[in-house]
Amino acid sequence: MSETYHDLVAENDFPEDGKLAAVLGGWSVLVVKTDGGYNAVNDRCTHAASPLSTGRIRRGAIMCPLHGARFEAATGHCIGGAYANLRTFPVRVSEGRIAVAVPDEAPGPQERPVSV
Ligand code: FES
Numbered sequence: 530m531s532e533t534y535h536d537l538v539a540e541n542d543f544p545e546d547g548k549l550a551a552v553l554g555g556w557s558v559l560v561v562k563t564d565g566g567y568n569a570v571n572d573r574c575t576h577a578a579s580p581l582s583t584g585r586i587r588r589g590a591i592m593c594p595l596h597g598a599r600f601e602a603a604t605g606h607c608i609g610g611a612y613a614n615l616r617t618f619p620v621r622v623s624e625g626r627i628a629v630a631v632p633d634e635a636p637g638p639q640e641r642p643v644s645v
Pocket of ligand 1: 574576577579593594598
Protein backbone atom coordinates (compact mmCIF):
# COMPACT_ATOMS: atom_id res chain seq x y z
CA MET A 530 0.00 0.00 0.00
CA SER A 531 1.53 3.33 -0.98
CA GLU A 532 1.53 6.29 1.33
CA THR A 533 2.17 9.99 1.07
CA TYR A 534 3.57 12.50 3.54
CA HIS A 535 1.23 15.36 4.40
CA ASP A 536 2.53 18.57 5.93
CA LEU A 537 1.06 19.12 9.39
CA VAL A 538 2.57 22.02 11.32
CA ALA A 539 5.78 23.84 12.15
CA GLU A 540 7.60 22.27 15.08
CA ASN A 541 7.56 25.65 16.84
CA ASP A 542 3.76 25.73 16.62
CA PHE A 543 3.18 22.26 18.04
CA PRO A 544 0.73 22.62 20.96
CA GLU A 545 2.29 22.79 24.41
CA ASP A 546 -0.01 20.07 25.73
CA GLY A 547 1.90 17.66 23.49
CA LYS A 548 -0.78 16.49 21.10
CA LEU A 549 -2.34 17.58 17.85
CA ALA A 550 -5.20 15.98 15.92
CA ALA A 551 -5.79 16.50 12.21
CA VAL A 552 -7.42 14.88 9.22
CA LEU A 553 -4.78 14.09 6.60
CA GLY A 554 -5.70 12.39 3.35
CA GLY A 555 -9.02 11.39 4.92
CA TRP A 556 -7.34 9.76 7.93
CA SER A 557 -7.93 11.01 11.45
CA VAL A 558 -4.44 11.32 12.86
CA LEU A 559 -3.30 12.06 16.40
CA VAL A 560 0.30 13.24 16.72
CA VAL A 561 1.85 13.03 20.17
CA LYS A 562 5.13 14.51 21.31
CA THR A 563 7.08 12.26 23.64
CA ASP A 564 10.66 12.19 24.90
CA GLY A 565 11.52 10.17 21.81
CA GLY A 566 10.08 12.68 19.34
CA TYR A 567 6.79 12.81 17.48
CA ASN A 568 4.55 9.81 17.03
CA ALA A 569 1.39 9.50 14.97
CA VAL A 570 -1.46 7.05 15.48
CA ASN A 571 -4.91 6.56 14.06
CA ASP A 572 -7.22 8.69 16.18
CA ARG A 573 -9.56 5.79 16.85
CA CYS A 574 -9.59 3.54 19.87
CA THR A 575 -9.52 -0.11 18.88
CA HIS A 576 -12.08 -0.95 21.57
CA ALA A 577 -15.21 1.02 20.62
CA ALA A 578 -13.91 3.55 18.07
CA SER A 579 -13.76 6.59 20.34
CA PRO A 580 -11.50 9.40 19.20
CA LEU A 581 -8.37 9.37 21.34
CA SER A 582 -7.47 13.01 20.79
CA THR A 583 -9.59 14.19 23.72
CA GLY A 584 -7.80 11.76 26.03
CA ARG A 585 -4.86 12.48 28.29
CA ILE A 586 -1.24 11.90 27.43
CA ARG A 587 1.00 10.74 30.26
CA ARG A 588 4.50 9.33 30.15
CA GLY A 589 4.27 8.56 26.45
CA ALA A 590 0.90 6.84 26.69
CA ILE A 591 -2.46 7.90 25.28
CA MET A 592 -5.47 7.24 27.48
CA CYS A 593 -8.81 6.66 25.78
CA PRO A 594 -11.37 9.09 27.23
CA LEU A 595 -14.22 6.61 26.95
CA HIS A 596 -13.18 3.54 28.95
CA GLY A 597 -9.57 4.27 29.86
CA ALA A 598 -7.57 1.92 27.64
CA ARG A 599 -3.95 3.06 27.32
CA PHE A 600 -1.77 2.87 24.26
CA GLU A 601 1.95 3.55 23.82
CA ALA A 602 2.22 6.55 21.51
CA ALA A 603 5.49 5.34 19.99
CA THR A 604 4.29 1.89 19.01
CA GLY A 605 0.48 1.95 19.22
CA HIS A 606 0.78 -1.00 21.59
CA CYS A 607 -2.23 -1.47 23.89
CA ILE A 608 -0.81 -1.51 27.41
CA GLY A 609 -2.14 -4.59 29.12
CA GLY A 610 -3.16 -6.07 25.80
CA ALA A 611 -6.92 -5.88 26.31
CA TYR A 612 -7.51 -4.49 22.83
CA ALA A 613 -5.81 -4.47 19.45
CA ASN A 614 -2.88 -2.14 18.92
CA LEU A 615 -3.38 1.21 17.21
CA ARG A 616 -2.35 1.77 13.63
CA THR A 617 0.70 4.01 13.55
CA PHE A 618 1.89 6.38 10.84
CA PRO A 619 5.45 7.48 9.99
CA VAL A 620 6.41 11.00 11.07
CA ARG A 621 9.09 13.12 9.45
CA VAL A 622 10.57 16.37 10.72
CA SER A 623 12.32 18.35 8.03
CA GLU A 624 13.39 21.99 8.07
CA GLY A 625 11.27 22.61 11.14
CA ARG A 626 8.06 21.16 9.68
CA ILE A 627 6.29 18.05 10.89
CA ALA A 628 4.78 15.77 8.26
CA VAL A 629 2.86 12.51 8.61
CA ALA A 630 2.59 9.74 6.03
CA VAL A 631 -0.83 8.14 5.63
CA PRO A 632 -1.98 5.51 3.14
CA ASP A 633 -3.11 6.87 -0.19
CA GLU A 634 -6.30 4.82 0.12
CA ALA A 635 -8.95 6.52 2.24
CA PRO A 636 -9.77 4.75 5.51
CA GLY A 637 -12.70 2.38 5.64
CA PRO A 638 -15.42 2.72 8.28
CA GLN A 639 -13.53 0.35 10.58
CA GLU A 640 -10.59 2.79 10.60
CA ARG A 641 -12.51 5.97 11.42
CA PRO A 642 -13.48 7.26 14.85
CA VAL A 643 -17.20 7.23 15.51
CA SER A 644 -17.51 11.02 15.60
CA VAL A 645 -16.05 11.61 12.09
S1 FES B 1 -13.56 3.08 23.35
FE1 FES B 1 -11.52 3.28 24.07
S2 FES B 1 -11.42 2.03 25.82
FE2 FES B 1 -13.44 1.78 25.08
